[in-house]
Amino acid sequence: MTPSSAPQPAIPSDSLSAVLGQAEHVQALVDESALALSTLNSVLGQQSAQAQSQEVKQALAQSQAVEEKVQDASDKLVLVTQALEGEIKERKALDAELALVTQQEEVARYAALHDSLTGLPNRTLFNDRLEHSLAQARRHDLALAVMFLDLDGFKQVNDTYGHDVGDVVLKTIAERLKENTRNDDTVSRLGGDEFLYLLMGAADEQTVANLAQKTIHRVQLPCQLSTGNISVLTSIGISLFPRNGVTADALIKEADAAMYAAKRDRTGYAFAK
Ligand SMILES: Nc1nc2c(ncn2[C@@H]2O[C@H](COP(=O)(O)OP(=O)(O)OP(=O)(O)O)[C@@H](O)[C@H]2O)c(=O)[nH]1
Incomplete structure (x- = not known):
């Protein structure tokens, strides 16, 4: 039976949960990279400016720029993950509503076709x-x-x-x-x-x-x-x-x-x- 009145979710919450799992995995990788870059940059930055060669200065500046981008990506990923979590919560509520409507329709259909006292067909x-x-x-x-x-x-x-x-x-x-x-x-x-x-x-x-x-x-x-x-x-x-x-x-x-x-x-x- 296809419930007519129940709202239909476009993407099942199970699929969204799988995407969330992947996003969390990417988040962990990005965070790891951000930490590695930050450690590297701070080690490089500890050398006094005079002791740094021109190449090291350039590499450090580039590396710091990359660190900022990675950090920015990490911050955006947090927002994406939060949005996904909210979406999953909504979808699960929708799934529960759908299951309830389906069950109610089955109960109503049974009641319409059976005698309530004896349970026999009416x-x-x-x-x-x-x-x-x-x-x-x-x-x-x-x-x-x-x-x-x-x-x-x-x-x-x-x-x-x-x-x-x-x-x-x-x-x-x-x-x-x-x-x-x-x-x-x-x-x-x-x-x-x-x-x-x-x-x-x-x-x-x-x-x-x-x-x-x-x-x-x-x-x-x-x-x-x-x-x-x-x-x-x-x-x-x-x-x-x-x-x-x-x-x-x-x-x-x-x-x-x-x-x-x-x-x-x-x-x-x-x-x-
Ligand atoms: N307990 C109960 N009684 C019911 C229900 N529905 C109808 N009745 C009663 O069943 C009886 C049926 O009426 P009749 O068929 O005329 O009664 P009867 O004494 O069997 O008459 P005859 O068929 O001529 O022998 C009535 O007294 C109704 O009140 C119900 O769901 N539960």
Whole structure:
């Protein structure tokens, strides 16, 4: 993911740190040369002016001029190094800001696509995966099924034990549904006590019916809570691609209607007509 709002540094701080290392190395060499020249000049300068030959006087004057230049270069290098250090500090702050923005964008993206209570994919992500799976199913002539789950009498759990206990039950059931899901499949929480299940490559009706039966069984296993064991039942409606619809909306609608029939007739699960 490329964060859009984060400022982008032109040169990474690592590269600048390498340049700073080189500048410090040059600084050390220049300082060394300045010291050597200064020592030499002071030794030469200690001879009395009369004792100095014309050549020595000239060499000394040149050498002193070079010493001044080297010292000047050393002073400038100090300024360059300081500027580089300041730049690196700024770049590091920028890097940290960039990492934070990236992390915040990831958190926001996750939150936008998942249910906050159970951590399951939400309706948006489910729709996205269903659309994608439908495209694959059309292209490769694959079967696909949508199961719509709605817990039975869940309101009673909230009313009897409180909303917090209801939340724990929802999380426990979500965990079981997730464990029951194969890699290609997706289980999502639609909201409230409703879940959607996308089954890829559902070979035949009997296989889907078996999975629905297994899911009903897993959901109704007692949830062991500190307040005692709570069991909830679920009703499941199933729609098949392409028999009951060829779009995501149609398949979910048909599965929803079948779920109501299963709830009404107390059959556990029902296929869309
Ligand atoms: N604890 C908890 N309860 C929720 C949450 N979201 C929705 N509910 C409750 O879940 C219940 C769902 O309503 P219904 O599906 O009509 O309740 P039900 O008793 O299962 O009804 P049937 O499906 O007809 O059996 C309502 O009581 C909501 O208040 C949630 O996040 N946590």
